Amino acid sequence: MSNRRNFIKKAALGTIGVSTVNTWSSTFVSDQTSNLASSKKKPVIISTWNHGFEANDKALSELNIGKTALEAIVSGVGVCEADPNNRSVGYGGLPDREGKVTLDACIMDHNSNCGSVSFLQEIKHPIAVAKKVLIDTPHVMLSGKGAQDFAISNGFLKENLLTPESKKDWKQWLIKSKYEPVINMENHDTISMLILDGNGDLFGGCTTSGAAWKMHGRVGDSPIIGAGLFLDNDVGAAAATGLGEAVIRTAGSAMVVELMRQGKSPLESCKEIVERIYNKHRNSKDLNYLQVGFIAVNKNGDHAGYSLRSGFNYAIYDDENGNRMEDSQFKMSWNN
Numbered sequence: 001m002s003n004r005r006n007f008i009k010k011a012a013l014g015t016i017g018v019s020t021v022n023t024w025s026s027t028f029v030s031d032q033t034s035n036l037a038s039s040k041k042k043p044v045i046i047s048t049w050n051h052g053f054e055a056n057d058k059a060l061s062e063l064n065i066g067k068t069a070l071e072a073i074v075s076g077v078g079v080c081e082a083d084p085n086n087r088s089v090g091y092g093g094l095p096d097r098e099g100k101v102t103l104d105a106c107i108m109d110h111n112s113n114c115g116s117v118s119f120l121q122e123i124k125h126p127i128a129v130a131k132k133v134l135i136d137t138p139h140v141m142l143s144g145k146g147a148q149d150f151a152i153s154n155g156f157l158k159e160n161l162l163t164p165e166s167k168k169d170w171k172q173w174l175i176k177s178k179y180e181p182v183i184n185m186e187n188h189d190t191i192s193m194l195i196l197d198g199n200g201d202l203f204g205g206c207t208t209s210g211a212a213w214k215m216h217g218r219v220g221d222s223p224i225i226g227a228g229l230f231l232d233n234d235v236g237a238a239a240a241t242g243l244g245e246a247v248i249r250t251a252g253s254a255m256v257v258e259l260m261r262q263g264k265s266p267l268e269s270c271k272e273i274v275e276r277i278y279n280k281h282r283n284s285k286d287l288n289y290l291q292v293g294f295i296a297v298n299k300n301g302d303h304a305g306y307s308l309r310s311g312f313n314y315a316i317y318d319d320e321n322g323n324r325m326e327d328s329q330f331k332m333s334w335n336n
C-alpha cells in the first residue's frame, strides 16, 4: 500500500507545471494549462437532460475564471452528483437490487488522455476520481474496491450515498422485485457533458448511478471510453445516455465520432447510430423499455442530440444564444 501511495505521489508531482509530458505514455496531460490565458473563441458546452442546464452554467462560470475544461466538467457535472434530488447520478442515485448505490464515470481530454471509475461505492464525486485517474495514474480505468481505495488515498471522503428517499423507493421495488432496467426517470439519466473550449479543443465527461435495480456489480456504458463517451480532437466529441447495454453493444459514442470523421454532421451521425441500435434490438423484448440518446459536437461547434424515443433533451451553451434547452429529434415515441 505504501508503495502504491509513493507511486501515486510521484505521479502527482509529475503533473505539476504547464503541459507536463505524461511519463507513462507519449501523450500530454495538459490539465494545468489555463483556458483564460490563451482564449480566442467562446466555448460551446453541451450536456444531457434538464440537469445539464445547471451543469452547463457551473462549467461556464469555471471556464470564465480561468479553470481548464477538465476542471469545468468536474465542477459542472459535480453539481448533479451532489444533488440528493437527482435520482440517477451520484448522491441520491437509485441503488442496485441489493440497496447499494454504485457509480460509474469517465472523463477524456483533447490529447486522448482518459480516466474512468466503475462500480465505485460511497464516494460522492466519481467524476473527480476519474479525473485523478487520468492525471495521476498510468491507467485508464479503476473499478470497485480498487477505485474506492484510490479515492480515499487521495482524500475523498467515504460517505453513505443512499438517501432516505432512494431507500424508500428500493424497499418499494423489493416488494415485487421485478427486474426491468429503469432508464429515463423524470427527465434525467446519465449526465454527459462535452466542451469545445476557447482554444478549439475538445473535452468530455459523464457520470451516473446507472440503471436502477441493476444486478450488483453491473457496469453500464458511462465509464467505458468509446461507449458512453468518445472524442477525437481532430474531429468531434460524442456522449451517450440511456440503456448502457445497448450503447456498449454498438460502441456508440466512438461510432458517432467516426461518422463525423467521414464528413457526416453531428445530427446525421447520432441518428445513424441510434438507427443501428434500433435495428439490433427491434426483435428483442428490451425494445419495450429501451431508450438511448447521443449528444455530439464537432470542431466547428455544430452540435446535435438524437434519441430513440421521444423526451430526450439537452442543454447547450454557446456565445450566440447563451445557455438553453433543446429538444432532440427522435425515431419513435414511447407509444410505438
Ligand code: GLY
Pocket (backbone or CB within 6 Å): 189, 190, 208, 209, 210, 211, 219, 220, 221, 222, 240, 241, 242, 243, 244, 245
Ligand atoms: N447510461 C447509464 C447506464 O446504463 O448505466
